[in-house]
Each structure stands twice: as structure tokens, then as C-alpha cells.
Amino acid sequence: MSLLKRELITLVFILLATAASIVFLMKRNVIIGSHVSASNPEDPVPTIIVSKPIENEHMDSPDGEKTLSMDRQPIGDNAAYSFFTSENPDLSKRLIFTKEMPANEMMSIPYNAWTPDNEYVFLKESTENQNNYYVVHNQGNTFSDGSLYIDIQTKFKDQIADFTIVDVTGWAAPNLLIVNAQNNQEDTLVSFWFDMPSQTFIRLGTYFY
Amino acid sequence: MKKRSKKKNQHALRLIISFIAIIGLVSLIYPTFSNYVLPCANTLSCKESLTLNVENNQEGIFQNQKVMPPQIDLTETDNQVAVLGSDTDIKETDTSEEKHIYVNLATQTLSAYQGDVLFMQTPISSGLWGRTPTGEFDIWIKIRSTRMSGGSGADFYDLPNVPYVMFFSNDQVAASRGFSLHGTYWHNNFGHPMSHGCINMKTTDIAKLYDWGRVGTKITIYDGL
Structure with missing residues (x-):
């Protein structure tokens, strides 16, 4: 082989080797001249879980003396609801009711939640099947049967046949909760008062539309 | 034949x-x-309701339930109104933008404007047991507190210390009929008709409106359909 041929072959070999090296290094993603360090597996960087923000809503009593507030905290596929009352202008809050439920259901504070005398509040729960309503004492006190709340929907179904609650709108008087209902044939609308002391329903001749 | x-x-x-x-x-x-004469808004206290009346520590009756009225302290209001307990002479001084109150009976909503600026929008309760008149009215007197009574049987009511009362009238609805906007301490069902003809408001709302409105402020009450 002539010298020239040998030198040419050598040159081609060097160029090929260089190209191959470059390709190899690019694939390795190594920057020549820098130091690469890896974290010490014995000292892992702590994972910080950022919780989703708490959503809040509130409703003042009609005389402005008290406030009912609600916090909603997302927890995975659920949400935790907490209800508080406070005396204005005092900022300290008293927890009166809590519930955790699926994220596609919700609780809310109705506009007319407070009784006119600020003694009770009613809360609304919206589920896939129906709305539920709970009456709670403003201080979180228990009722005569030891329960922390009155479940209006359950009481209604126990006491009133052939009717379904359409809406609970507010308080007709300090102890009378207005419950609007429809008969099962869906052709008659009737209003009831839920009487707090007796925890019974009074059917009315006037419809509270 | x-x-x-x-x-x-x-x-x-x-x-x-x-x-x-x-x-x-x-x-x-x-x-x-x-x-046909529109009945008084308060059938029993028709005339008496039109004057200042403060009766602290007296119980009221509504829907056969006892209710406790708010304590009224006239010294908390401005001097002139405190002396009179009513406002017939404090006329609007800022006439650059007219104040106007609108009450939509269909939506049970009150909106108060000064010019084009919305001052307040809030749910109210108009007449359920008695009709609330519609039309254009003027406020003819403001009274810090009065007694209202009417109805009969289960519907009877007697309510001392009804707060922040603004009576309105026009050519068809005389002032003596006693229709008014006023505070409410006996029910909390705003956004739904509940009254015997007057416009019931949350006490915190009417307190602000009472301070804002003047004798002569226009009120438009309409069906809103």
C-alpha cells in the first residue's frame, strides 16, 4: 500500500472515531468541562405538599350582630366543610358543624340561614339525589335528644307522606322554618312550617312562593 | 203562524x-x-303607625309567636332626627344626581341608584297577605321607629319598635294608608313575599338606605315581568 493511501485511511479512521465519539457523548448528555453531582440518597430533599386553598363564604344575621361562616377544604376526591359562628365585631369563631363529602356534592349557606332572633341557623347540602337541610344551634349546643343538628329532610320523610321537599327558603318567625313541598303527582305545591320546639310540620293554607 | x-x-x-x-x-x-280604597298597610294601627313610637322592652306578636323587638336609642341618630324622631325637613341637598329606589316585585329585589351609580341591591319581602301597590311614589316621611299592628286570628301581628321606616305615597295611594319600607325583626325570608303590603327589609340594609334616602326620594314599584 502506498504511503498516501495509508495516510488517507488513517485520516478517515480518525474522523470516523471523532464523529462516533461526538454522537456517543451527545446521547450521554454530558457537557464536557462541567461537574455533575447527584443528591446523596441518605439525605433526600423533603417533598412539600401544597394543600389546595380553603374557600370561604359567610352570612351575617339580619341585625348584623353575628356571622355564620363556612370553610371548604378540598381533600383529594372529597371536600371538608366547617361552619363557624362569631359575634361581631369579635373575630373569634366557634365551630358548630363539620362534614366531609365527595367533591361533586356541596354544602352552602342559604341567604336566610339565621333565625330572626339569631338562635339557630339552617344549612343546605346539595347531593346528586336531593337537597338536605340541617338546623344547628348558633352556639353548637345539642338538642333535647342529644343530637348536634336536626335533619329536616329525614324528619319530613318520617312525618309527611306523599310529599317531597322542593325548597327550604327561610324563617317565618323565630321558631318556624318554611318548607315548600310538592305532592308525588307533582300537581300541588304546599308550604309547611317546621316548628322547632315540637320538631313537627304544620301544613299551611298559604303557599310561601 | x-x-x-x-x-x-x-x-x-x-x-x-x-x-x-x-x-x-x-x-x-x-x-x-x-x-275602591286601598286598605291600610297595617289595618289596626293605620294612623298610629305614622308617628314616632319607641317602646323598648315590649314584646311583639307575629304568627302567634312572641318576638323581641330591637332596642331603639334615638340619641344614636343625628341631632335633628334625634329631636324629631322623624325626618320631614331634611331635604336632599345634593341634587346633582337624583336618588331613586326601584322595587321589583317579581324578583323581590330592591335596587337603589344615585344617578347611574348603584348604591344598593338586596332581596326584600313584599306583600303576601296584603297587596303591595305598584307605581311611582315619593318618600314623604322617615321615622326611626313605630308600632305596627294588623291582621286577625292566626294572622294577627303587633310589632313595637319597627325600625327605620320610610313611608311613601302618591296620588292614588294616600299617605294615610301607611305603606312603607322598613326594617324587619320578626322573620328572615327575604327574596319571598312575607308582608301585609309594606316592603320588608333586613335591618342592616334598611339602616343604610334610611341614612341615604331623603324625603322626596322617588320609589318605583313594579311587577318586573
Whole structure:
């Protein structure tokens, strides 16, 4: 082989080797001249879980003396609801009711939640099947049967046949909760008062539309 | 036979014409003689409600339930109103932008504007047991507190210390009828008709409106359909 041929072959070999090296290094993603360090597996960087923000809503009593507030905290596929009352202008809050439920259901504070005398509040729960309503004492006190709340929907179904609650709108008087209902044939609308002391329903001749 | 049927037809025609004539006459005369008067908003305290009345520590009655009225302290209001307890002379001084209150009975909502600026929008309760009149009205007096009573049987009510009362009237609805905007301490069902004709408001809302409104402020009450 002539010298020239040998030198040419050598040159081609060097160029090929260089190209191959470059390709190899690019694939390795190594920057020549820098130091690469890896974290010490014995000292892992702590994972910080950022919780989703708490959503809040509130409703003042009609005389402005008290406030009912609600916090909603997302927890995975659920949400935790907490209800508080406070005396204005005092900022300290008293927890009166809590519930955790699926994220596609919700609780809310109705506009007319407070009784006119600020003694009770009613809360609304919206589920896939129906709305539920709970009456709670403003201080979180228990009722005569030891329960922390009155479940209006359950009481209604126990006491009133052939009717379904359409809406609970507010308080007709300090102890009378207005419950609007429809008969099962869906052709008659009737209003009831839920009487707090007796925890019974009074059917009315006037419809509270 | 022919003569008989002809007579019959003439008789029937006369009856029909007489009938139409009577209907026409009654329609012409009736508006002149009919004198339908809108009942008082508060049927028992019709006149008494129109003056200042503060009765602290007195119980009220509503829907057969005892209710406790708010304590009224006249010294908390500005001097002139404190002296009078009512406001007939404090007229609007800033006339650059007219104040106007709108009450939509269909949505049970009150909106108060000064010019184009919305001052307040809030749910109210209009007449359920008595009709709230519609039309254009003027506030003719503001009274810090009064007693209202009316109804009968299960519907009877007697309510001392009704707060922040603004009576309104027009040519058809006389001031003596006692229709007003006022505070409410006996029910909390705003956004739904609940009254005997007046416009019930949350006490915190009416307190602000009472301070803002003046004698002469216009109120438009309409069905909003």
C-alpha cells in the first residue's frame, strides 16, 4: 500500500472515531468541562405538599350582630366543610358543624340561614339525589335528644307522606322554618312550617312562593 | 203562524239590544261611583303607625309567636332626627344626581341608584297577605321607629319598635294608608313575599338606605315581568 493511501485511511479512521465519539457523548448528555453531582440518597430533599386553598363564604344575621361562616377544604376526591359562628365585631369563631363529602356534592349557606332572633341557623347540602337541610344551634349546643343538628329532610320523610321537599327558603318567625313541598303527582305545591320546639310540620293554607 | 214567529224574533231582538244597552250604561257609570280604597298597610294601627313610637322592652306578636323587638336609642341618630324622631325637613341637598329606589316585585329585589351609580341591591319581602301597590311614589316621611299592628286570628301581628321606616305615597295611594319600607325583626325570608303590603327589609340594609334616602326620594314599584 502506498504511503498516501495509508495516510488517507488513517485520516478517515480518525474522523470516523471523532464523529462516533461526538454522537456517543451527545446521547450521554454530558457537557464536557462541567461537574455533575447527584443528591446523596441518605439525605433526600423533603417533598412539600401544597394543600389546595380553603374557600370561604359567610352570612351575617339580619341585625348584623353575628356571622355564620363556612370553610371548604378540598381533600383529594372529597371536600371538608366547617361552619363557624362569631359575634361581631369579635373575630373569634366557634365551630358548630363539620362534614366531609365527595367533591361533586356541596354544602352552602342559604341567604336566610339565621333565625330572626339569631338562635339557630339552617344549612343546605346539595347531593346528586336531593337537597338536605340541617338546623344547628348558633352556639353548637345539642338538642333535647342529644343530637348536634336536626335533619329536616329525614324528619319530613318520617312525618309527611306523599310529599317531597322542593325548597327550604327561610324563617317565618323565630321558631318556624318554611318548607315548600310538592305532592308525588307533582300537581300541588304546599308550604309547611317546621316548628322547632315540637320538631313537627304544620301544613299551611298559604303557599310561601 | 208567520206573524207569531215575526213577533217572537222582534221580542228577542229587543231583549238583546236592552241587554247591551244596560251593560254599556253600567260600564260608563261604574268608575264614577265606585270608590275602591286601598286598605291600610297595617289595618289596626293605620294612623298610629305614622308617628314616632319607641317602646323598648315590649314584646311583639307575629304568627302567634312572641318576638323581641330591637332596642331603639334615638340619641344614636343625628341631632335633628334625634329631636324629631322623624325626618320631614331634611331635604336632599345634593341634587346633582337624583336618588331613586326601584322595587321589583317579581324578583323581590330592591335596587337603589344615585344617578347611574348603584348604591344598593338586596332581596326584600313584599306583600303576601296584603297587596303591595305598584307605581311611582315619593318618600314623604322617615321615622326611626313605630308600632305596627294588623291582621286577625292566626294572622294577627303587633310589632313595637319597627325600625327605620320610610313611608311613601302618591296620588292614588294616600299617605294615610301607611305603606312603607322598613326594617324587619320578626322573620328572615327575604327574596319571598312575607308582608301585609309594606316592603320588608333586613335591618342592616334598611339602616343604610334610611341614612341615604331623603324625603322626596322617588320609589318605583313594579311587577318586573
